[in-house]
Amino acid sequence: MNLDLDSLVAALAAVAAVAGVFIAVAGLMGWADRPARRRSRAQQKLRAALGTGNQPGPVVWWARTSTRITAALVGGMLVWLFSSWPMGGLVTAVVIVGLPWLLNPGANATREIARLEAVEEWVRRLSDIHTVGVSLEASIQRSLHTVPAAIKDEVTRLVSRMSAGWHPTDAYRAFADELNDATADEVVALLILHVEDRGAGLSRALNELASGLSHEVLARREIEADRQKPRTNDRWVTIFCLTIFGLSMLSSAWAVPYSTVMGQLVLITLGIAFVVVKIWMRRMAMIEPTPRFLSAQDRAGGDTTLTLVKEAA
Template sequence: MNLTPDALVAALCGAGAVIGVLVAAVALIGTTAPAAARPKGPLARRLNAAGSADGTGPLSMWANNRLLLASALVIGLLVWLFTSWLLGGLLAAAAVAGMPWILQPGRGSKAQIQRLEALEEWVRRLSDIHTAGVSLEQAVSSSVRSAPKTIAPEVTRLTARLASGWRAAEAYRAFADELNDASADSVAALLIMHVQDRGAGLSTALKGLAAQLSEEVLMRRKVEAEREKPRTNMRWVSLFCLFVFGVSMLSGSYVEPYSTATGQLLLLVFAVCFVAVLVWMRRMALAKPAPRFLAAADQPSGEDA
């Protein structure tokens, strides 16, 4: 490839335009995420799970790796500069940005297990606090100081909702929405039932539920261990394909047909097919979560249940 001054100036202008758009987006949107709100619908709950507060979802994973995104941008610009392929630069940037998704296919499941383990610990501590004779709301408020770090933000927001006048049942539903797990629904359902009848025996029920959560944690860890082999295969296949793609980009005569409009279109088709295969392999290596049974929280009101 002949790198002319005009091509260099055009590439630098394009890079400046991209950086300008990113700076404008940061100025308009900001860099500090607002406090997590209650999901208002199925799509909102999916996006909330994708960008979960603990950084386990794909959106949070990329948002928390600004260095990775900056590297992806630089590599994409370099590929575009030295190959004159805008599509090649975009694909290279996407490949670099998607490395966490490729290298850690089971990260979300493992993080969910850690959250479930933290939930079991919190429920057990909540049962001990409630044994002392305090109300459920007081026990929840007292549990904030000893809440496991993994679910501490959710417990803190639950306490804040109860203190600000949310109906107790809706606050517990919102707590389950944030954890987004069928086991969290079981915990919220038990707390809601106690709010409705205020009967005795809540501490005993919480201890029994904590024991069930402990058994589920062990079961999920066994399942994750069995799924680790296909995930490892997916990781190595992905890296091998990306390595072959990168080496092929350096062999001028081999990739010369892709310089045409038809070649660029075929390259895009191949890239889409490759991503589709990765998604298919990833779904095979991921366990389907149990469906939730609690409805989403309604709009809070100033009345207590």
């Protein structure tokens, strides 16, 4: 393809249009991080299939990916200009933005284990602080100085909510929704039970719970080690497919059929099929997460789950 002024203007216009749509959607939906909320079962399954279980809010997400998005726009425009494939430019931009998701299928599971390990460390430190006779709320506030980085934002928001006058039970539930983990619900359930019954022995209970969390972290690490083989196969399939896509753009014999409208439709169809296969391969290496017991029904109902936990204790 000859690089002329008309093609360059068209490419720049397309980039401006995509950026305009992105800004318009961000303006309509709001750019501030949303408060913690309980996700529906369908949302949780979709996020698990895509490998995006506990993702940060839009502000943090943009801070982490703004450079990659800029590179995706530039790369997509260059592919469009030099290959005459509009859909090829679109596929290239999507690939650049989604490289971490494509090449690191176990990133979300690793992040969840790191968060759970941070919860275990925080609970153990909280047990030590509470030993001196400080109230639970004051102990949580003091723990901010030593809270692990993986959950520092969540604990900071927990302290902020209680300082703003939230009832401790509501603040703990919001904290549980942000962690979004069935094992972390056990920690929150213990904190809520202490709000209802300010009895002695919380420090010992926190220490025992931390020991249980430590065993859970070890078990999850062993499971993740078993998942590495299918994930390595997934990564090599991705690299092979992306290499074929890149080489096809350099071969004129391969590029000619995709220069037509039908060829562009076939190209985007192949891209969608590739993503579907990636999701299918990830599901083969995924175990259904344990359902949380601090559910929306428990929040609206009579706290039946917590009552059963209290009776069992």
